[in-house]
Amino acid sequence: MPTARFNPLVKTLAAPPIPEVQAWKHDYDGRLGPLIDLSQAVPGYPPHPDMLRWLGESASSPSMAGYGEIEGEPELRAAYANWVSDIYAAEVKPANIHVTSGCNQAFMATMMAIAGPGDTVLLTNPCYFNHETTLAMSGVKVGYVDSHAQDGFLPTPEAVEAMINDGVRALAVVTPNNPTGATYPAGLLRELFELCRARGLWLIIDETYRDFLPLDSGSPHGLFAVPGWQDNLIGLYSFSKSFCIPGHRVGAVTAGEAVVTQIAKVMDNLQICPPRPPQAALAKAIPALGDWRRANVLEITARTEALSEVMADAPGWEIAALGAYFAFVRHPFASLSAHDAAHKLAREAGVITIPGSFFGNGLERYLRVAFANADVTTIRQLSARFASTG
Known part of the structure; x- marks a missing residue:
């Protein structure tokens, strides 16, 4: 009996990358404290209370x-x-x-x-x-x-x-x-x-x-x-x-x-x-909510500065580009692919990042860090986490 077929343009695509790196959470044993997820770019703070209220009102409106x-x-x-x-x-x-x-x-x-x-x-x-x-x-x-x-x-x-x-x-x-x-x-x-x-x-x-x-x-x-x-x-x-x-x-x-x-x-x-x-x-x-958004920009700026300070003190690590929600970071593991380096960081240090190779060719020495996900206190923990990977 003939087998039903998939669209080859879809079938040949790689699986979505975020679920793959999220699965690495299970490889971390918690030895250095709670997992730090710097993979998917999500706001690291809640919506404004008025926004939640307006959402509730509009969602319950028959119109x-x-x-x-x-x-x-x-x-x-x-x-x-x-x-x-x-x-x-x-x-x-x-x-x-x-x-x-x-x-x-x-x-x-x-x-x-x-x-x-x-x-x-x-x-x-x-x-x-x-x-x-x-x-x-x-x-x-x-x-x-x-x-x-x-x-x-x-x-x-x-x-x-x-x-x-x-x-x-x-x-x-x-x-x-x-x-x-x-x-x-x-x-x-x-x-x-x-x-x-x-x-x-x-x-x-x-x-x-x-x-x-x-x-x-x-x-x-x-x-x-x-x-x-x-x-x-x-x-x-x-x-x-x-x-x-x-x-x-x-x-x-x-x-x-x-x-x-x-x-x-x-x-x-x-x-x-x-x-x-x-x-x-x-x-x-x-x-x-203009004032609230501007206050959030100041918070993200503080997180940017915190990450810059952490990376400056992390031997072998280097920020190649930085802005808004992301840093593109050069990792120190010359013998490892970006995928293996990111998995190592997740497994040994409890820090989830995205391999640079997921974003193109020639990027095996880079990891994407979605630093806006974490507050300043959490970002400062990265010094010890990076050091733990040797």
Whole structure:
């Protein structure tokens, strides 16, 4: 009898990496104290009490039980458009916003709208693995732009241009970066934008961790104020980290109205509409919780400083890039792969990290540390934990 078959584009993908490293928890015997999980990027503090109250109120409202608009709740689209306009000193309209169920879905819906089987999308190496697998399962080819440690794991415009050919539809970057934490300077983003515009490509900027830039850093870039930005720029965002609601799955796309129209076609098949209760809560939270979000940035900054101090005193360990939620750390185990080094750290020191090799090629000496998960006191324990691995 013939055997039913799987889609080979999905079957050939590696299993999701987070569950694999989470399983390493069971290999640690607790000898150095409680496990320190620095793997998946999750807020290390709870949502604001008002956010929880608004979520409860909206979830219990009969008006939220029905279908909503495909592009998102009008109140949230307006609130987010106003926020984006303030951040980037630009005029962004609600019609430029499409709400999604998380930023991974924002990326997938965007890519389905702009690229198809056989097309190529450029990612950096290292890259966020869910971007890579999203493209692979869609039959879209991936071109990798190498980003080197000596350049702060940022791509050069020359390296990007060298990868562009007739089949390339877009360049996708993440800033602050996942996995490295590196933040793209506004000047570099402008160069990449102009390059993409000159070559007829989309520039996709995933700014999931935008809200954790230092408070005095100013606007991340000025691209939304450039006349005609709608023709080749698409911004992606996640509400998960800033509002501590990753389980509620809300993200957003900022794009030209023509792009929003195409994404709506995709979203009608993916989900029909994003979850409505958290959208209603976020529409209130965006204008109301600014002070709370700024206080959280200060807390993340303190965690950044604590990790820098710890790593400076850890023989053989080195921070290669750092920012927002992540550090890309060079480990001292020259004879071990990144996978084995991460497993060793989990097993012997009770510290869970992600192997650098999960994010691309040539990264066997690196581990991704999601330091924002842990408070300053916990981060300071890493000195002893690292020392215990020899």
